[in-house]
Amino acid sequence: MLALKKIYKRYTTGDFTQIALNGVSLTFRKNEFAAILGPSGSGKTTLLNIVGGLDHYDDGDLQINGQSTKKFKDSEWDAYRNNSVGFIFQSYNLIPHLSVLENVKMGMTLSGVSNEEKQKSALDVLERVGLKEHVHKKPNQLSGGQMQRVAIARSLVNDPDIILADEPTGALDTHTSEQIMDLINEIAKDKLVIMVTHNPELAENYADRIIELRDGAVIKDSNPYDAQERSSHYQLKKTSMSFWNALKLSGKNISTKKWRTGLIAFASSIGIIGIALVLSLSNGFNKQINSIENDTLSGYPIMISQTAEEITFGPGTSTVGEEDQGEKEKQRKQAAIFPEQPSEEQTAHKNELSLEYLDYLEKIDSKLISGLSFTRNATMNWLQKVNDTVTVVNPESLKLASYPRTENSEEKPFLEKNYDLLAGNYPSGKEELVLVVGENNQLDRGIVDELGLDGEQKQLDFSQFIGKEFKTIANNEYYQKEGEFFKAKGTSEELTTLYEDGKSGTLKLVGVIRAKEDLSVASLSEGVKYSEELVKDFINKAKTSTIVQAQEKADFNVMTGEPFNGEAAVTQIQDRRRFGNPDSIQAPAVSSITKEQLLTKFGGVETPSNITIYPEDFTSKDEVLDYLDQWNKGKKQAQQIIYTDMAATVTSLMGSTLDAITIVLVAFAAISLVVSLIMIGIITYISVMERTKEIGILRALGARKKDITRVFNAETFIIGMCSGLLGIGIAYLVTIPVNMVMENMTDIANIAQLNPLHAILLVVVSVLLTMLGGLIPARMAAKKDPVEALRSE
Ligand code: ADP
Ligand code: MG
Numbered sequence: 001m002l003a004l005k006k007i008y009k010r011y012t013t014g015d016f017t018q019i020a021l022n023g024v025s026l027t028f029r030k031n032e033f034a035a036i037l038g039p040s041g042s043g044k045t046t047l048l049n050i051v052g053g054l055d056h057y058d059d060g061d062l063q064i065n066g067q068s069t070k071k072f073k074d075s076e077w078d079a080y081r082n083n084s085v086g087f088i089f090q091s092y093n094l095i096p097h098l099s100v101l102e103n104v105k106m107g108m109t110l111s112g113v114s115n116e117e118k119q120k121s122a123l124d125v126l127e128r129v130g131l132k133e134h135v136h137k138k139p140n141q142l143s144g145g146q147m148q149r150v151a152i153a154r155s156l157v158n159d160p161d162i163i164l165a166d167e168p169t170g171a172l173d174t175h176t177s178e179q180i181m182d183l184i185n186e187i188a189k190d191k192l193v194i195m196v197t198h199n200p201e202l203a204e205n206y207a208d209r210i211i212e213l214r215d216g217a218v219i220k221d222s223n224p225y226d227a228q229e230r231s232s233h234y235q236l237k238k239t240s241m242s243f244w245n246a247l248k249l250s251g252k253n254i255s256t257k258k259w260r261t262g263l264i265a266f267a268s269s270i271g272i273i274g275i276a277l278v279l280s281l282s283n284g285f286n287k288q289i290n291s292i293e294n295d296t297l298s299g300y301p302i303m304i305s306q307t308a309e310e311i312t313f314g315p316g317t318s319t320v321g322e323e324d325q326g327e328k329e330k331q332r333k334q335a336a337i338f339p340e341q342p343s344e345e346q347t348a349h350k351n352e353l354s355l356e357y358l359d360y361l362e363k364i365d366s367k368l369i370s371g372l373s374f375t376r377n378a379t380m381n382w383l384q385k386v387n388d389t390v391t392v393v394n395p396e397s398l399k400l401a402s403y404p405r406t407e408n409s410e411e412k413p414f415l416e417k418n419y420d421l422l423a424g425n426y427p428s429g430k431e432e433l434v435l436v437v438g439e440n441n442q443l444d445r446g447i448v449d450e451l452g453l454d455g456e457q458k459q460l461d462f463s464q465f466i467g468k469e470f471k472t473i474a475n476n477e478y479y480q481k482e483g484e485f486f487k488a489k490g491t492s493e494e495l496t497t498l499y500e501d502g503k504s505g506t507l508k509l510v511g512v513i514r515a516k517e518d519l520s521v522a523s524l525s526e527g528v529k530y531s532e533e534l535v536k537d538f539i540n541k542a543k544t545s546t547i548v549q550a551q552e553k554a555d556f557n558v559m560t561g562e563p564f565n566g567e568a569a570v571t572q573i574q575d576r577r578r579f580g581n582p583d584s585i586q587a588p589a590v591s592s593i594t595k596e597q598l599l600t601k602f603g604g605v606e607t608p609s610n611i612t613i614y615p616e617d618f619t620s621k622d623e624v625l626d627y628l629d630q631w632n633k634g635k636k637q638a639q640q641i642i643y644t645d646m647a648a649t650v651t652s653l654m655g656s657t658l659d660a661i662t663i664v665l666v667a668f669a670a671i672s673l674v675v676s677l678i679m680i681g682i683i684t685y686i687s688v689m690e691r692t693k694e695i696g697i698l699r700a701l702g703a704r705k706k707d708i709t710r711v712f713n714a715e716t717f718i719i720g721m722c723s724g725l726l727g728i729g730i731a732y733l734v735t736i737p738v739n740m741v742m743e744n745m746t747d748i749a750n751i752a753q754l755n756p757l758h759a760i761l762l763v764v765v766s767v768l769l770t771m772l773g774g775l776i777p778a779r780m781a782a783k784k785d786p787v788e789a790l791r792s793e
Helices: 044-051 074-084 100-111 115-128 144-156 174-187 200-206 243-255 258-295 322-333 343-347 355-362 414-418 445-450 492-500 532-542 546-553 566-578 582-586 595-602 618-632 646-690 692-700 705-746 756-783 786-791
Strands: 002-013 016-028 032-037 059-064 085-088 162-166 192-196 209-214 217-221 302-305 307-309 348-350 369-375 382-386 389-392 419-424 432-437 469-472 479-482 485-488 505-515 527-530 610-615
Touching: 002 044, 016 044, 016 059, 016 217, 032 044, 032 200, 044 162, 044 192, 074 085, 074 100, 074 692, 085 144, 100 115, 100 144, 100 243, 100 692, 115 144, 144 162, 144 174, 162 174, 174 192, 174 200, 200 209, 243 258, 243 705, 258 646, 258 705, 258 756, 302 618, 369 414, 382 492, 389 492, 414 419, 479 546, 485 546, 527 532, 546 595, 610 618, 646 692, 646 705, 646 756, 692 705, 692 786, 705 756
Parallel strands: 032 192, 032 209, 085 162, 162 192, 432 505
Antiparallel strands: 002 016, 002 059, 209 217, 302 610, 307 348, 369 610, 382 389, 382 469, 419 505, 432 527, 469 505, 479 485
């Protein structure tokens, strides 16, 4: 059934070629116990390895059941070793990290037998060799004889046709040797057993046939056999090791070096920890930024003012381009002065806030905005009575301004939404005013004084403010024409009359409010605030007032007679001379404010100087901006309305700084990942070196090269998995103190949050990278020559 035909095997080391087998021809019976005798170096092991398919012949042919093996592929040799051959070695060659039972099962693992069948067969053979009680021991807990019994059990478990034993008793004492020989003899009853020995006595006592080798040639054969066998079909069952089995094998191996694996996993997890921390921090920061964006949009509204500057923050503020920078440096070194255009003039843009544009703004979907504020700087001629004396209110001192009107009727009013009520009520209607105080209830002393209260006092009751009354006087009542110019009423009798006569509107301060804490930027300054309706009413009436109409016609200040500016002023002065106005000749001063400003002050200008839009939330802000952009479409630069999106400027600045930091940190962490990649490569290489013997054993049991690769891939898989999970675990633990520190520093809880998706991804990355690192050593392991691997210690 097994025939060697003129087998040659040569080993070449350097210039020297050793002929290990020199044309050996032998035919073995299906069932016999053949002993091969011969001195050391005569080629016995080489012969056995070739018969077992572990080593390949250079010339000749090995026939199995009459079938040539000349064209055998690797996979067929693997299957042959696994199905048909059982090896027994002098040095037992057990896998040290597997139990007795697992060692025996190993051969079957490769042939893909079901678990129960494996268990049963393995226990059966172990019972046969008398090791029933020792199945769970590790090989190093057994005696030599017992180890050899395990090896015999392993060689039998697949029920092969051929058992090859290379000096199986070489390391055993005489008594144990006899027991082992008895066992082998028993096996030989229904198998072909080829046993190498240099003990002629053993051969004599047990073998049916003794073949003597010398210098790679058969010199004696006690019982030759030369029946020509007809070629019969020889079916081999392919072997393979599943990744799961490879995992179990490597898992067992790794569990014998827990500390080392743990440290390796920890070292290579540092990169993962770094990345996980960076990601969780930036994740937390991003969430934070988003919530800031959402919470404080009313703090960062969209602003449109008459003179808009294209505001840029940060280093981009400088209008100096990069190429200009060198030019500037040169300038500095010269002894000269270089006139320059002021940068404001370069970027200032006049927004034409026409009535048409206001109409356009009014038509915006009210659901998108929570508040809309038009700032109109008309002076509404307010009077107040303090200790029975009526005085004119200075609008600047009181910080008079309008509060935003609420656009979205379904939402809470703007003030209720963003301001806490400290006393009284929120204002409703145009007769009601509200006092805004600072975040710690502070109020500018100027405001307190202007309200006729004692600013020197340490603290004042809300009740001192609430109920405070003002009167607003129409222009026609307040301004009187005196000669050529207008004059505001000012004597106490005049003011008292105005205050008391009942024609004027009465305003009442009804509440004290303060910006809610999460409002990072208060939209209203401290001071008294009125409704927009009030100022609109005033302007409506003021438009037709005498003073406004006079001022619209005049090119000079109707109150002082001062001309407005440069060239015009000269002709005006000449005009006035002609009309013989002595005052104007004596006062050739130019008005410090423009006609437009003066008209605005009198309430003669309907368009606001500033528009502030408070979007409902972050998404509606985008829609609002789209709406604003729509207006500018197709318009010339000069006609466009430029707005400032404060939130975007602030958050994009925060966001991009954060991105930059994230990139830098991730880069550092990535470097440590690469380092661990190399480390894993080295570690796997060391492991391959350590497990060389195991590779040889597995190959002898029929493992394919692929299976060996798989075993080491499984090892790196486990390490990668461990380091990934360890890294995520540690990173998660580290976020706890990090969060505590951050909370102390910034008052924001749970800044570092590890996104579960990131965690999973990082474990995957860790596994892939470690497997990548171990790939080359795993390939090297697979390429190892099984014979050499077995010979290694
Ligand atoms: P035995 O088992 O009879 O002691 P071997 O079959 O191991 O002898 O070796 C036969 C000859 O081949 C010896 O001279 C040995 O040195 C040589 N040999 C065996 N294996 C190798 C090898 N891998 N490389 C070089 N020479 C080898
Ligand atoms: Mg030998």
